[in-house]
Amino acid sequence: MKNQAKSNIPELVDDILKEAIGFGASDIHFEPTSTELQVKYRLDGTLKTVEVLPAAIRDNVISRLKVLGNLLTYRNDIPQEGRIEGIPGQPVDSESGHVIDKRLAVFPTIHGQRAVVRIFYENESLTELNKLGFNPTIESALKEFARKNQGILLLTGPAGSGKSTTLAALLRYILEQFPGKSIVALEDPVERAIAGVTQVQIESRGEMTFPVALRSLLRQDPEVLMIGEIRDAETAKIAIEAGLTGHLLMSTMHSGNCSGALLRLLEMNIEPYQVTSGISAILNQRLVRKLCEHCKKKTADGHYESQGCAKCHNTGYHGRVLLAEMVELDGQLRKTILQQSDMEHLEAVLESRGHMKLIQDGRRLVSAGITTTDEIERVCKT
Ligand SMILES: [Zn+2]
Missing domain, CATH: 3.40.50.300 (P-loop containing nucleotide triphosphate hydrolases)
Structure with missing residues (x-):
């Protein structure tokens, strides 16, 4: 909830990615519903909702992810897969290892696009x-x-x-x-x-x-x-x-x-x-x-x-x-x-x-x- 007030979308998305990596999450789900965008982390194999973003910024958040993943931002009607490079951040504990790859997959749904970032660690x-x-x-x-x-x-x-x-x-x-x-x-x-x-x-x-x-x-x-x-x-x-x-x-x-x-x-x-x-x-x-x-x-x-x-x-x-x-x-x-x-x-x-x-x-x-x-x-x- 803490990020709801943020108007800077790139900063908001970076923070979500960094926080997920900090906790050693294996996946980040961005799930659109009719009224909001739910953000979930998969922590130790279990999904947990960590933020609920307002519908007003839903498309902007997904667009930002697509920019990071080098995907076609103007295509919202097809599934796309890419790789996110650059976002710094490492897990805060040694148990998760270090990040070696981040893959993005977007998929069209009736409430807009759903995105999943899969994070790979080398331990x-x-x-x-x-x-x-x-x-x-x-x-x-x-x-x-x-x-x-x-x-x-x-x-x-x-x-x-x-x-x-x-x-x-x-x-x-x-x-x-x-x-x-x-x-x-x-x-x-x-x-x-x-x-x-x-x-x-x-x-x-x-x-x-x-x-x-x-x-x-x-x-x-x-x-x-x-x-x-x-x-x-x-x-x-x-x-x-x-x-x-x-x-x-x-x-x-x-x-x-x-x-x-x-x-x-x-x-x-x-x-x-x-x-x-x-x-x-x-x-x-x-x-x-x-x-x-x-x-x-x-x-x-x-x-x-x-x-x-x-x-x-x-x-x-x-x-x-x-x-x-x-x-x-x-x-x-x-x-x-x-x-x-x-x-x-x-x-x-x-x-x-x-x-x-x-x-x-x-x-x-x-x-x-x-x-x-x-x-x-x-x-x-x-
Ligand atoms: Zn604890």
Whole structure:
């Protein structure tokens, strides 16, 4: 609300961008309604309305963003995408890293144009596998996988759960530990450059699709392959075959849990024996918000909670931490999948073997006062 009175639009827009970056926001939404322009920040994965600007300046604010993004200001009827350069500002805390890119996307709606600025940060501390925050069991299982010459590691979890950060850290680990290996990554889009990895930009709407790129890439003798995402049956089929024929492959897949990812492969008509012999392990991960260090307090019953303060934009949370579960396929599990593969049965088998689920991994964070039970339950539902 504090900016409502400002008549200098460029200054107002700069302030919004700078403040968002200061808080380490990943996105800024400018949403027009019939009476106003709502400004929201995505902080630690959650959207929060931070300002409501009057309708009178709505179009001017969007126009200013379009100037910053080098877009056509006179075209209000088409979606446009650009890049914002220049606006200074860095996060006030070291946890967010530093800004490496700002992308603008505008879209026409019935109340005028909606704009979203996506802010990309490079966080040096998140490039190393042992600094991501996995529990020791999962960390050593990942390192074990990195040592192999063939097999597939699938990562699951919703968008924004840190999967690509984990994959990048794993590739860096392989580069360091096993220098000289031929490593290729197919990504849509390439998010960050990794020295030593051949990175290929996939165009899902062009000719260079995942299946096309993957098929010809296999003739280039790669040893380690990273595929940004398995979205279709064709990619899944080639990927599984690659994992069975002397390649170490890692990829992501949309699914709520480890069993779900296995079942999705079966639904894509991959032969059960190929799934069981190709997949080495599945990692399911989430990012949970951490209680704000500046306003968290211990309650009478020994738990922690926070009311919100200026440092956390009154959300009570600041920064995020990793939550994960991992299923490694062994003889018994492979047999189960081949015999009877439905979610209930698979989950029951995992439980009987003492599999540590996401929610259980979360308990260590709650008892350490890092986050809350509510937050763990919220992310585990997705
Ligand atoms: Zn706070």
